[in-house]
Amino acid sequence: MTNGHHVVVLGAGYTGMSSAIRLAHRTRRTGVKITLVNPSSRFVERLRMHQIAAGQELADHRIPDLLTGTGVRFVQGATAVAPEARRITVDGAMSLEYDTLVYALGSSTDTGKAPSADTHAYTLNTPEIADRFAARLVELGETGGTVTVCGGGLTGIEAATEIAESHPGLRVTLISPDEPGGMMGPKARAHLHRALDRLGVTLETGARVTKVLPDAVELADGRIVPSDACLWTAGVKVSPLAADAGIATDDRGLILVDATLRSVSHPEIHAIGDAAAVRLAWGQLHGSCQSGLPTAQYTADTIARLVRGKAVKPFRFGYYHQPVSLGRRDAVIQFTRTDFTPRSQCLTGRSAVVYKEMVSGSPLKTYRFSRRMNVTTIVSRGGRATRRPAA
Missing domain, CATH: 3.50.50.60 (FAD/NAD(P)-binding domain)
Incomplete structure (x- = not known):
């Protein structure tokens, strides 16, 4: 990879935003250009959507504001992907050619x-x-x-x-x-x-x-x-965009990836968050912010290393909690093993409320700090359970 390498990040949810901002910091002296594409200019805090549904008014965060000072270009619009041509088409008009694509289109109900x-x-x-x-x-x-x-x-x-x-x-x-x-x-x-x-x-x-x-x-x-x-709120689905474009997917439409989260059919495409079928030795990731942000961090670091011609290690991750709010005045935090099965420890009541609010507010804080430093979002790499390859 050389100067002028163009990375397009498709989707500006938790994972797409995280990947774009971190990658911008990691490649600021390499000449890499980054474009973030999303249908809406509003950044949606999906961890708080139930609060909006209950009638609470939340802050209106705008994607261009979150990208201020990063050098990342924002393009608003719906997209189509032509992987063989390495091209994104926005609203049927604007064409964006890429060297690397980060596919971060999340899931929906x-x-x-x-x-x-x-x-x-x-x-x-x-x-x-x-x-x-x-x-x-x-x-x-x-x-x-x-x-x-x-x-x-x-x-x-x-x-x-x-x-x-x-x-x-x-x-x-x-x-x-x-x-x-x-x-x-x-x-x-x-x-x-x-x-x-x-x-x-x-x-x-x-x-x-x-x-x-x-x-x-x-x-x-x-x-x-x-x-x-x-x-x-029962069941989730992903965008059919990847499957329709001929990118290899599983029966749910998730992009099939290798140990470095790159598409098995198109290695220039990195899939993260809910869009990727990520299988580790202990099992497959399920869609959540807890696992999504680590895939975004890992992918940003991976692309930064590839730009510099460096080797890349496989992705490792392990779950560590299940945080659940129970209204504004109560919550429960179930601590887990790597594979998401419960441990004996849990947190309840007021201390759990504080913990859950810290979790819900952490992505935006991470974005702000990531403009000028490397902020880790991987709390657990899964220990011994992720040191062997997936079956």
Whole structure:
């Protein structure tokens, strides 16, 4: 690689933003040019989307402002990828040729899991949709009503507790095929369920939604649960852009990568975060900010080393916690092993609230510091579990 090398980062979520800013700092004396492309100029704090849905007003961060002083060029628009030509087309007009592409298009909620979920349910996919849901809650608050949250994963739990706390006059029902918090240890799970009880959240566990109606949700056992507003948090999907472009992907559309997070079909493409099918010796990463930011840091460092003609070591990572907010005044932090299974230790109550807020606010702080220094986002490299190659 030589001076004038052009890196295009596709997607300005947590991982794309992190990778672009860190790479700019790491390559500031090499002549590398970096362009960050995103459909919107607003930086979305996905870790806080449930707060917007509950009606809380958050700061409006703009991508150009976050890039100030980095030298990274920002281009706004939707894109198409032509990997054989190494070209990105923005809004069908602007053409950007790249030497290296960082593919950082994240995931979104999959409303295709149940008929009419895309029509009658809200999601946390964008701040605009979350704002509309929040406005609907205000309407319901005037007369009372029932809110259903479909999906008992961490996002669903955070949304249900946030809504119940912010709108105590509404009846909130959390519908899940599995036990909420089932991935946690007994102590953390018990605290989570006490919080749900305290906030008056009704649980429909072991229930699968088969259809979303205008004023209810239909369950697989035939029951109808009244719903004046439905929030869908069950399941995720990724953009079909990579698969449509002929980049090798798995059956979910995630880009297949090697041990250095480079596409197995197009090595000039580095995939990070939710877009990459990253498999380590202990198992495959699942989409989360906890694993996404380390892939972004690693990829920025990898490209910086390749620019200088240096060798690259395989990516290593291990999980270390499951942080879950339970409204603004409670939280639970389950500490984990490398493979995300729970340890015996957990944190609850006020100390967990402080911990969770530190986690949620850390990406923006990392971006600011990364303009002028190398800031690590990898807390655990997985120890011995990641020292051997993946099967």
